[in-house]
Amino acid sequence: MKAPKSTLPPDFYQRVFELVRTIPRGRVTTYGHIARTLGLKSSARLVGYALTLSNQMGFDVPAHRVVNRQGLLTGKMHFGGPEVMADLLRAEGIEIENDQVQDFKRLLWDPASP
């Protein structure tokens, strides 16, 4: 059977964009969940890198809805401003305190479990 376990699919970036776009407004998810959904159980860093490219390229991807496992806005510095990410999340009704999502576990949204 086929199982050429490619380390990284060529459509990996596009895959991440599509999945992030499915995140509902007012909800957040983590890099690990996205990586697992795409099959990259270990390589959540690649997910972050993909989102970085999306921001640099100006893709319409709500990357501000993606945070790390702790619910911390680790990539706030890549949004062109340290307060941009927090402001975007606040605009969606999410409370941010010290670059950290409040009620993170409650707002957490699983891409494979809507």
Added chain:
DNA sequence: ACGTTGACCTATA
């Protein structure tokens, strides 16, 4: 070509 960096995660103590 080699070494380092990076929007991370899981496991162990």
Added chain:
DNA sequence: GTATAGGCCAACG
């Protein structure tokens, strides 16, 4: 519950 260490893979210098 927190703290530390290791792994993971791709892109950049």
